[in-house]
Amino acid sequence: MQIKPHKEKIIIACVIKISHFFTSVKRNVALLLHIPFGDMLMQLCILNSKNYKVMSTIDFSKITDAISNVIETEENLLRGLQEDVITSRRNKQNRTIKQILGHLIDSASNNHQRMIRLQYCQHLLYFPDYRQDNDLWIALQEYQHAAWNNLIGLWKFFNLHIIQVIKSVDQTKLESYWCDFEGTKVTLKDMIEGYLDHLYLHINEIHELINQ
Numbered sequence: 001m002q003i004k005p006h007k008e009k010i011i012i013a014c015v016i017k018i019s020h021f022f023t024s025v026k027r028n029v030a031l032l033l034h035i036p037f038g039d040m041l042m043q044l045c046i047l048n049s050k051n052y053k054v055m056s057t058i059d060f061s062k063i064t065d066a067i068s069n070v071i072e073t074e075e076n077l078l079r080g081l082q083e084d085v086i087t088s089r090r091n092k093q094n095r096t097i098k099q100i101l102g103h104l105i106d107s108a109s110n111n112h113q114r115m116i117r118l119q120y121c122q123h124l125l126y127f128p129d130y131r132q133d134n135d136l137w138i139a140l141q142e143y144q145h146a147a148w149n150n151l152i153g154l155w156k157f158f159n160l161h162i163i164q165v166i167k168s169v170d171q172t173k174l175e176s177y178w179c180d181f182e183g184t185k186v187t188l189k190d191m192i193e194g195y196l197d198h199l200y201l202h203i204n205e206i207h208e209l210i211n212q
Contacts, residue, residue, distance in 0.1 A: 057171055058189070063196050064163045070199060071156050074206075078152050081210065086148060089209040095138065097209055100202050101151050102143030103134060107202075108158040111195055115165050118176040118188045125178035132181065159199075166192055 078101070086097040095103070110130055117125060130137055138144075143151065174189040 058174065060166050060169070060192055063192060064166050066196050067159055067163050067199065070203060071159055074203060075152060075156055077210075078206075079149065081148075083148075085210060087144065089212055091205050091209060093135075095135075095205075096144060097206050098146065098148065098151060099138045099143045100206055100209075101155055102138055102141060102146070104199065104202050105151065105155050105158060106130065106134070106137050106141075107195075107198055108155070108162055111191060112158070112162060112165060114178060114191060115162075115169065115188060118178060118191075119170045119173045121176075127178050127180075129181040162195065166195075 081097065088096065090096055091100065110127070114125075114127055169188070169192065174192075175187050177185040177187040177190075179185055
């Protein structure tokens with residue numbers, strides 16, 4: 001089949017535009033001028049699939065479902081605790097149950113802004129790393145003297161919002177990262193995957209104090 005002149009120009013323009021698919025533009029132009037137009041497009045599709053990896057979507061539903069389960073499981077338990085249990089018993093870090101829950105609120109608030117900012121900021125981010133100041137955050141906000149039901153509600157609804165943030169995350173931004181105070185890179189994906197482990201860690205601490 002003879003290709004008409006105007007189609008030759010279109011074919012040549014297309015080949016030049018995607019020349020990175022070919023090791024030799026001249027050789028492939030000569031080849032394409034002697035095959036049907038439809039076959040040429042098919043070859044380009046094959047080459048494209050070999051040279052580009054399709055980004056797979058990461059399913060975070062296990063994480064969001066687990067966070068939701070923690071909220072449902074723990075809320076009533078927390079609301080039923082006696083005042084002396086939440087204010088007197090302390091873990092190895094000398095924190096009470098009220099202070100541990102307050103720390104989980106701080107975790108949610110800090111991770112919330114990191115997860116959002118990493119999806120749109122164009123420059124390298126250096127967030128204040130509150131890990132060094134955990135106890136200072138607890139003290140300044142006086143979690144020990146805060147209304148217990150208010151703390152439970154804030155913890156609950158902040159984590160419900162974290163679930164929403166994770167579900168709506170821009171998957172193309174998961175490798176965006178910030179640097180902590182030690183210079184370690186922390187990606188958005190790392191943060192999402194690590195959030196649940198941190199939640200479990202401190203919920204388990206609360207259970208240990210309840211069972212003392």
